[in-house]
Amino acid sequence: MNETTGLRVVVTGATGNVGTSVVRTLAEDPRVGSVLGLARRVPDLAFPRTEWAAVDLGEEADGDGLAGWFAGADAVVHLAWRFQPTHDPALTWQTNVLGSLRVFRAVVAAGVPALVHASSVGAYSPGPKEAPGVDESWPTHGWPDAAYCREKSYLERVLDTFEYEHPHVRVVRMRPAFLFKETSASEQRRIFAGRFLPGPLVRPDLLPWVPDMKGLVLQALHTDDAADAYRQAVLRDVSGAFNLAADPVVDARVLGELLEAKVVRVPTGVVRAALAAAWSARLAPASPHLFDAVLRLPVLDASRARRELGWQPLRTSTDAIQEFLEGVRKGSGEQTAPLAGRRAS
Numbered sequence: 185m186n187e188t189t190g191l192r193v194v195v196t197g198a199t200g201n202v203g204t205s206v207v208r209t210l211a212e213d214p215r216v217g218s219v220l221g222l223a224r225r226v227p228d229l230a231f232p233r234t235e236w237a238a239v240d241l242g243e244e245a246d247g248d249g250l251a252g253w254f255a256g257a258d259a260v261v262h263l264a265w266r267f268q269p270t271h272d273p274a275l276t277w278q279t280n281v282l283g284s285l286r287v288f289r290a291v292v293a294a295g296v297p298a299l300v301h302a303s304s305v306g307a308y309s310p311g312p313k314e315a316p317g318v319d320e321s322w323p324t325h326g327w328p329d330a331a332y333c334r335e336k337s338y339l340e341r342v343l344d345t346f347e348y349e350h351p352h353v354r355v356v357r358m359r360p361a362f363l364f365k366e367t368s369a370s371e372q373r374r375i376f377a378g379r380f381l382p383g384p385l386v387r388p389d390l391l392p393w394v395p396d397m398k399g400l401v402l403q404a405l406h407t408d409d410a411a412d413a414y415r416q417a418v419l420r421d422v423s424g425a426f427n428l429a430a431d432p433v434v435d436a437r438v439l440g441e442l443l444e445a446k447v448v449r450v451p452t453g454v455v456r457a458a459l460a461a462a463w464s465a466r467l468a469p470a471s472p473h474l475f476d477a478v479l480r481l482p483v484l485d486a487s488r489a490r491r492e493l494g495w496q497p498l499r500t501s502t503d504a505i506q507e508f509l510e511g512v513r514k515g516s517g518e519q520t521a522p523l524a525g526r527r528a529s
Contacts, residue, residue: 190217193418194257194296196241196287197264199223199520201368202302205411206261207231215419222253222264227520241283242266242275250290259298259418262287267375270463270471273331280335288346291353298354300417301343303425305361305403307336311482313401315433318482320359320425327477356417360410360428361403361484364504367518368407369511370525376470394443395450396436399479403429404501416493427484430497430504442502452479 193210197203198221210216211231219231222239229236237253241264254260264287266279284301291299309323324340326333340357347355364372405428413428432438440447459475462468489495499507510516517525 190215191258191418192218192220192256193259193261194220194222194254195261195263196222196239197262197302198236199225199227199229200263200265200522201363201365201371201407202410202414203263204229204367204518204520204523205365205407206263206414207234209408209411209415210261210418213415213419220253220257223520225521229519240279241286242279250286251293254290254294254296257294257296259300260287260291260296261300261302261414261418263302265302267332268469270331270469270474271466273334276331277335281338284339285342288342292350296353298356298418300356300358300414301339303340303357303359304332304336305359305427305429305481305484306330306333306477307340307359308482308484310480313399313483315483315485316487317427317429317485319485320427320488322482327473327480330471330473330477332474333477354421354423356423357425358410358414358417358428359425359484360413361405361430361501363405363407363410364508365407366507366511366514366516367523367525369508370515370517371523372508373512374469393446393448394436394439395455396447397450397452397455397479399452401433401435401483402478402481403433403484404504405430405497406499406504406507409497409499409504413489413493413495416495420493422492426489426493427486428489428495429484429486430499430501432501433483434501434505438502439505442505 193216195203195207198207207219207221208231210219211234219234221236224240226236226238264283266276307324307326309325311318311322324337326337328334343355410428436447456472456475460472463471515525517523
């Protein structure tokens with residue numbers, strides 16, 4: 185760190201749900217001298233001491249170009265990820281896995297001392313669904329039938345080797361639960377439900393019941409709270425994995441209270457069959473394989489992040505979900521290509 189100019193931080197995937205929050209929170213910290221946001225398309229956003237550059241990790245032939253962007257950085261925060269198309273896992277592998285390998289090589293080539301990598305709860309092997317949850321030592325073999333989990337898990341193994349071969353690089357792996365905020369709602373609706381879901385219909389009075397299925401237990405976190413953990417990971421001399429999640433754990437009962445809806449027991453097989461049919465017909469972008477993975481995700485114990493990062497989420501999990509639902513209804517977004525708002529009606 186330059187004592188007069190502050191830290192220089194490069195963020196990949198800087199225009200998505202997590203990226204916009206991370207760039208904003210870094211830019212607002214006086215200890216950060218400059219932020220370079222890398223994304224496939226330069227956004228119409230302005231933050232203090234922030235620059236943008238167009239870089240597509242899926243098309244970068246080698247790490248030489250990336251190393252040039254990383255030169256002089258005190259930390260690289262790697263967030264870039266492609267969720268679609270779920271029908272073409274070879275294409276997502278190109279960006280998510282091969283693109284990440286290019287980032288890791290470029291970090292070494294540029295002599296960057298710290299790498300903060302966006303892993304996920306999806307990297308974890310199936311586990312318990314009740315509190316206190318699993319800590320960061322739980323196996324990270326993912327759910328092999330889901331491309332998202334395979335890719336996150338594979339990169340965990342890559343980083344195991346990376347840390348062994350490059351002990352001089354401080355590596356942090358963030359493993360957050362589901363991340364929501366109002367301005368990501370339109371993007372997340374397109375990714376998981378499809379662009380034709382009428383946002384105004386996502387209202388409590390039009391959702392009379394919520395399904396209660398075995399394994400439908402998850403955790404959520406406001407994206408801005410997750411971004412604060414990333415900021416702390418950049419600024420503090422920490423390494424290793426950190427679970428990120430807010431209370432309470434969300435199950436059908438909590439969703440029913442949130443939506444003022446009746447909880448109805450539904451066979452898991454019926455829901456999966458309907459989702460599989462919609463996905464096969466290309467009517468729904470979320471694959472049944474990801475649905476299978478969600479039903480098996482463990483509940484996370486985030487006490488290490490609270491203890492070593494001094495981190496505390498400011499919002500509950502239900503606050504984050506409520507904000508997301510409001511964003512879906514309003515078609516909220518942000519001035520970036522991934523987060524562009526759109527109110528389907």
